[in-house]
Amino acid sequence: MAGADIHHRTEDFRRLYRKTLTDLQYFMGTSNDVMVFTSSGTGAMESAVSNLFSPGDKVVVAAAGKFGERWAEITRAFGLDVQILEAPYGDSVTPERVAAALNANSEIRGVFVQATESSTGVSHDVEGMAEAVGKTGALFVVDAITGLGTSSLDIDGWGLDVVIGGSQKAAMIPPGLAFLSLSEKAWERIDPRRPTYYYFDLLKHKKSAEKGESPWTPATSLLLGLSESLRYIREVGRENLIENAQLLAKATREAAEALGLKLFARGVPAGAVTSIRAPEGVSSNDIVEQFKTRFGAIVANGQGSMKGEIFRIAHLGYFDFADLFGVIAELEIILHSLGQRVEFGRGVGRVQEVYVAASGE
């Protein structure tokens, strides 16, 4: 925590803060304004709802898992008139359903979605949805907390009005910072006269950011960490970071299938995380537990009704092939110990083949 030795009302801090906001624009690939909050990503989600919409506004939520349900909860908490387009866990909501909802009601003021629904490992077709939303006056609000740095999002080209990220995913530092980009169309929606929010006040953050500051005391140690990881991302290149996550996702899927496992995601799988069904007669609880106790590895269980059914391997940020070789080798041993027939090295071999093919060797 030694890095925290910076006071937030000094020139040193202002330089750091300005640089971080510029580097976040690079990381997100946008020229839109970017704001940073000391909060989890949920705080930035709330700010989009509370600042840009008014009670009674008609909005559409495309919900394909736990984080889609969070959009439903937040929009309801702030009194919006919410229509939910639900997809079963493992599926995604299609752009056609979003377009149909918009066509059926010209008063819709906003559409909310996850770029990547990390509870199920599914990606949404954000580009297709953006095309539909762009034809209307609605704002398109995208939770890309796990989508940023792991899948292609052309914020400016596709016209994504609000895109939300968090520090603990592809930005590779501990949780505690959230950030979001806002289009001109989004800023125009803010009514400065009627705030029912304070901590997550976007205009206050914009005005402070122009002076290189945060309106409230920010998490200085995390900002120092973020500035370092954004420097690394500039070195590696944003596109390379995304391509690597996509390649790791592909290798993980192929390895799982080579081991006779079934993938959970239908449609387009996420670049950030791969969801895999536990084999028939095996609980994913046991798989997750063995990863932890035998190898000190954190592999996530399914959430809610998916607990025991699936497990989720994250592959983003610093995670690379060196890590994936190990994780798949561990998975083979765990499946073997749980009574499954496993040919050791078969899954790892698929990962190696994907790696070698991509290196052009």
Place this chain on the structure above:
Amino acid sequence: MAGADIHHRTEDFRRLYRKTLTDLQYFMGTSNDVMVFTSSGTGAMESAVSNLFSPGDKVVVAAAGKFGERWAEITRAFGLDVQILEAPYGDSVTPERVAAALNANSEIRGVFVQATESSTGVSHDVEGMAEAVGKTGALFVVDAITGLGTSSLDIDGWGLDVVIGGSQKAAMIPPGLAFLSLSEKAWERIDPRRPTYYYFDLLKHKKSAEKGESPWTPATSLLLGLSESLRYIREVGRENLIENAQLLAKATREAAEALGLKLFARGVPAGAVTSIRAPEGVSSNDIVEQFKTRFGAIVANGQGSMKGEIFRIAHLGYFDFADLFGVIAELEIILHSLGQRVEFGRGVGRVQEVYVAASGE
């Protein structure tokens, strides 16, 4: 940031979180529930306003500086009917004024104050105010972000309904975590049916805390740091931490006066920070700047209209006499270089005398 290696949905984390909540109760000296947010202290201030009050509720804000004004802003942002009891910068609001406001209107639902107004270095008579508020149905909400660990606050004995703290003050870690204690009377005020908040939802945090979790991804690295500093506070003893801050404050005041400087705070000065007027004809900007450039020391300038007029020496948490000897010696050199007549060692000598007298040597 290596300490962040803990996932927030694991048993290891739940143990840490439960322990941290218990240790926060010790640090605050209360048996009331304590909740933690990933945010600055302002977020916890907002939670008290949004969760415990409804638009139109009549409340009283005792404002004696910049943070008092923040209470006024937040309560207005959430539509409360706010009566401000203002004190000029450097003064405090008396319990008598609070009692008179409560007597004049039996419908007042809440009273908001700072235990320590750190923008001016003044303490409020929280005990006296609590006595007045306790005779009514109003909630007493105390921002003790700089007051905790630096001045005596008997939360349970005096009946303080909500007390707010932050990680970056006497809790001695970087900013990014806020916490607050809530009395039974406070919990009874929450109407679970009508939330106009989400991220700072107190009931959601209470329910999650019962499972050892935070509802949203918390700032894990900061929680690890906090658990360490709370362990240290248990070792030192809460009362000793407060007594030390009070003694350092006394030594700072006496040193300043020995150097012919005037203290800014009238009434009871804060234990956390001492505000000192720049000498006639000298700007505090130059004093603060020299502390920074010559000694790498962060001494705060006045805020707003007090900028250039006063400077503020903080003495809390890890800060001890060893630090204060240096700060006062530096101050003597700075005053000398700014053309003031200074007898070197005179201020330091006063600090030494206070130290020796307290050690009983």
